[in-house]
Amino acid sequence: MMLPVFRRFIPACFLLLLLHLGAMAQFASRFDVVIDELLPDPTPPVQLPNAEFIELKNVSTTAFNIRNWKLSDGSTTATITTNFILQPDSFVIICANNSAALYAAFGNAIGVSNFPSLNNDADIISLYSSEGKLIHAVAYNNSWYQNAVKSEGGWSLEMIDTKNSCTGMNNWKASPNDSGGSPGKKNDADATNADDQPPALTRTATTDSITISAFFDEPLDSASAATPGNYTINNGMVQPASANIVMPFCTEVVLKLPAALQHKTVYQLKASQVTDCSGNTINQLNTARAGVPAMADSLAVVINEVLFNPRPDGFDYIEIYNRSNNIIDLKQLYVASRNATGQFTGITAVSSVPWLLFPGDYRVLTENRLWLQQQYLVKDPALITELTALPSLPDDKGTIVLLNMQGAVIDELRYDHSWHFALVSEKEGVALERHSYNEPTQLKSNWSSAASTVNYGTPGYPNSQLMADTRLQGQVAVTPAVFSPDNDGFNDFATIGYQLDAPGYVATIRIFDANGRIVRHLVNNASLAATGRFRWDGLDDGLKKLPVGIYIVLTEVFNLQGKTKKFKQVVTLAGRY
Structure with a gap:
């Protein structure tokens, strides 16, 4: 049976x-x-x-x-x-x-x-x-x-x-599951979420003069990504000799070039016919800059904006700017502060991976990218670097140091909360902005509060208080002719620029009202370079607002050879503030 x-x-x-x-x-x-x-x-x-x-x-x-x-x-x-x-x-x-x-x-x-x-x-x-x-x-x-x-x-x-x-x-x-997850079964988050977006070439890095790493925003199809003919480089380079995709994520392609890249030259790398793992083909107009980085020397990269007193539960940020003609690798830069004895503390690498900062580029350093985007207008989130920790930035005053990989100081700022616009009553959440990339970093008159019209911060794009470096039409000039110190980012200051025949002059600048009364001793016996500028914020000696009207700016200079000069200009203080 x-x-x-x-x-x-x-x-x-x-x-x-x-x-x-x-x-x-x-x-x-x-x-x-x-x-x-x-x-x-x-x-x-x-x-x-x-x-x-x-x-x-x-x-x-x-x-x-x-x-x-x-x-x-x-x-x-x-x-x-x-x-x-x-x-x-x-x-x-x-x-x-x-x-x-x-x-x-x-x-x-x-x-x-x-x-x-x-x-x-x-x-x-x-x-x-x-x-x-x-x-x-x-x-x-x-x-x-x-x-x-x-x-x-x-x-x-x-x-x-x-x-x-x-x-x-x-x-x-x-997981939306009330138990905290859905192990062993279909995910509670399961839904249709098709990828119909083409990949994008986001940036490059250069390990040596004949090697470019191209980075994409999503995993690529390995066959199309590893085809050298899908890449072209301008300035006579044409195509790479080889292309190798980097596992496991297939978002990086290493290109070997037939000839060396030239220093101080910005190249354009174009990718075409490259597809992602869902089959979407990259757009035709998809390029990224490339080039050979150089060691950053003094003031090649400058501290351009800083938020050291954020709103409650907020985060500091530091903005840097490449004012040189060189390409700088952010992996070779560090930020730090100084302790009471002047020693570096809190030394932090700006980037853990090679990341190129091209001439005229900004980079914003913060501990919380999402918070920064929620609090301020961030025009390009790709310009934000999120770090585990920034150096200590006290709310009243502190020091920010920018170093290269050799430990040399590239730029240094000793900021003070008193540098803010005097009529800004609440300084929490207000960034300090640099006026000129070419004026000394430590010059107090080269800094002021970000404008109220940009919500007091401009991370990743030109400062609201940026001043153009224009050639003076004469030895001393006051611009603009009409200014309105209301911190709206438009003509908030009167700038007294000077261009003398030699350095070594000493200057005194006083402001008079229309009745001839001195209302502000702006500069007293200051040593001058051959060129430079000072700034008047429309306040009197007691840092109180002055009424609208016409004012006289009297600039007196002399040197040790007994040479003296006087300059008198008219400026109009306008608007409500």
């Missing part, structure tokens, strides 16, 4: 064996299996176990045995030693050995030794097949939660559209 059962049992076992062997024989391609959920910070737990996990999903139509597949964070690699057939459209939870029993209640769970510790703030996790082929990689950070509360811990990160697995932050969010 057992024979029929036995006969039925053999074909069933044979079929299972065939299915198992079939899965063993299949080789996965990139994106066949994806990391679609992970829990980097399980504390405090919501309703999930207080343990990290990584979930894999098979998005292909083929089953795979994931034995000997590997998960790595770059420093630690875990190997899956369990025979497990991951069926199409199914999930498996990977966690540490001591957490496997906890997650088995949620679905298929496999414990591994050396489970890579998932950093709370940011990490790179890569999945490799048993043959060592990269299948998927994720480079997450706190901003991927898109939820400030959930980013504090206890909630998983979920991929939104697993058919769009090569997209980064825009395809991830904090």
Whole structure:
């Protein structure tokens, strides 16, 4: 009576064996299996176990045995030693050995030794097949939660559209599941989120005179990205000799050039016919500047704007500007402050990776990019560098030092809160702006409050109080003829510029009202360079506002040879302030 059962049992076992062997024989391609959920910070737990996990999903139509597949964070690699057939459209939870029993209640769970510790703030996790082929990689950070509360811990990160697995932050969010995540099943965040945007060439870096690294905003198709003919360089360079895509994220392409780039030359790199991993082709007009960086010397890059007293719960920022003709690598620059004995403290690298600052470029340094964009108009977010920590910037006064990689001082600012526009009653959230790139950094009259019309800050674009460096029509000139000190960013100051026949003069500048009374002793026996400028803010000696009207600016200069000169100009103080 057992024979029929036995006969039925053999074909069933044979079929299972065939299915198992079939899965063993299949080789996965990139994106066949994806990391679609992970829990980097399980504390405090919501309703999930207080343990990290990584979930894999098979998005292909083929089953795979994931034995000997590997998960790595770059420093630690875990190997899956369990025979497990991951069926199409199914999930498996990977966690540490001591957490496997906890997650088995949620679905298929496999414990591994050396489970890579998932950093709370940011990490790179890569999945490799048993043959060592990269299948998927994720480079997450706190901003991927898109939820400030959930980013504090206890909630998983979920991929939104697993058919769009090569997209980064825009395809991830904090789990909407009330338990804190959805391990072992379809993500609660699951939705259609197709990638229909073409890739963009965002910037370049230069490791040497014949090597350019081109960076894109999303992963590329490796075949199109590695085609040298898809890149052209102007100024006689034409095309690179080779192109190699950098794994695991395929957002960087290293181009080897047939000839060396020239110093102090800005090149334009153009990419064409390059596609992303979703098949979108790059736009035709897609270029990025390239060039050979030089060591920054004194005042090649200057401190241009600083917010040292932000609004409550806010963050400081420092803006720098490349006023030279050289290309500067931000990786070779550092910001610091000084302690009471003058020693450097809080030395911080401006960039952890090569990043080119071209002539005329701005760069904004802050600890919180999102806050900066919420508080001020940021015309180009790509100009913001988010650092783990800035040097200490006290609210009353402090020092900011810009250093090159040799430790030489490039620029230094010893700021003081008294440099703000006197009539700005609330100075929290008001940035100090530099007036001229070419005037001395430490000149008090070269700084003032950012205008109210720009919400008191201009991070990443020309300052609201920027003054043009124009040639004087005479030895002393007062401009503009009419000014209105209302801090709206338009003609807020009267500038007394001078251009003398030699340095070594001493100047005294006084302001008189229309009745001939002295209202402001602006400058008293100041030593002059051959050229320079002073600024009048429309206030009297008591730093109180003066009435609108006509005023006389009397400038008297003399030198040790007994040469004296007097200059008298009329200026009109206008408007309400």
